[in-house]
Amino acid sequence: MSRRLFQRSSAPEQEVPPPGRYEIRFPEKSRLSQDREYCEVMHEGQWKRIRFHDYDSIYQLPGLYEQIFYEALQCRSHDRLSQMLGDALVEHGERINDLRMLELGAGNGVVGEKMRALGVQALAGLDISPVAREAALRDRPGVYDDYHVLDLTRLEEAQAGKLRAYRPNCLLAVASLGFGDIPPQALTAAINLVAPRGWVAMNVKHEFVASARPDSYGALLRGMAASGILEIRSYHIYTHRLSVDGRRLHYAALVARKVGSEAKDANVAEIALAAKVA
Structure with missing residues (x-):
């Protein structure tokens, strides 16, 4: 591959x-x-x-x-990413029910509910909006073991400690990155919480990934791959959903393994954002 x-x-x-x-x-x-x-x-x-x-x-x-x-608008990203993650787990002889998943930008729990149905046993939601948390608890009670409302770009040590104590070995972000909702710095902080040999599954608008800007998602991901922090296992460009006038909106979905050491992880943001575009 x-x-x-x-x-x-x-x-x-x-x-x-x-x-x-x-x-x-x-x-x-x-x-x-x-x-x-x-x-x-x-x-x-x-x-x-x-x-x-x-x-x-x-x-x-x-x-x-x-x-x-x-x-x-026929959004299908939750299906695409769950299939890609499932395929990666099978390839490595791992089981979905062994995942301890953090869902970044969990919203009202649509994706979390699917993860539970697929067999994820441990699931915590992260979102910056208290309204999102209220909606998840209202519409899908019991889907999340815990649901944290916090700003990952201003993560306090006590908050980080609580999240690490959850021992996450998978980060999932479906249709939550971009347009100022979750900046690259927040994604970096979330990846830092994932245990070594853990998984990262995410999607983002294709043009954001292809961007040459040094502060883009593309620079972040290319930098993490080049510096040995992430190992990309699968990458696909696909139709995320339709626009309001029927155009196809193309996103990139990827599944990666976190293989970087803790020493590298401490400087993920600096390494990634300084990376050259391949």
Whole structure:
């Protein structure tokens, strides 16, 4: 297997009543950039406009997240990453029920619920939003053993100690990286929590991974691979979901093994962000 890395609208609204609890309409032929996408939701007798990256507003309406992204826009990233992680475990003779997983950007627990169904026995959620935690506990009680609300770019030693005591050997981040939601520095901090020989499974918008910027996800991942911190086991570019006007949004998904020593891990950010683009 190759280890080569990466190489509103003034238009009228189109009403789309996907199956589910809410009546939703999307802007027609909008060509909005991904970080500006929105929909309108009929709630309490009025149309309410909600940006897709305003997760707190979405989570406050039970089931809306699933209806927008999984039903209407056909998000399949949770399936793709779970399959890739499962394949890597089989290749190495390991079992999914031996994972002690941290889910970064856990949101309302959609992905965590799938991980439980696949056999993950130990699962902790991480998110910066208390609203996300409330939604996960409301919609999927019992999915997470613990759910931590914290900012990984400002992680206190007591918080880090509590997370390390969980002894995580897998980090999962599905559709949570990019657009200012979880910066590369937070991803670095999360990877540092994973035990040696543990797993990292994540996806991110392809253009962010391909970016030559020194502060990009691409620089971070190329640097970790070049310095021996991560060993990339699989890497795929695929359709994450549809845009509001039906375009395919391409993401990169990867599964990696953490093989770097603790000494290297202490300087992951500096090593990675200084790395040259291959």
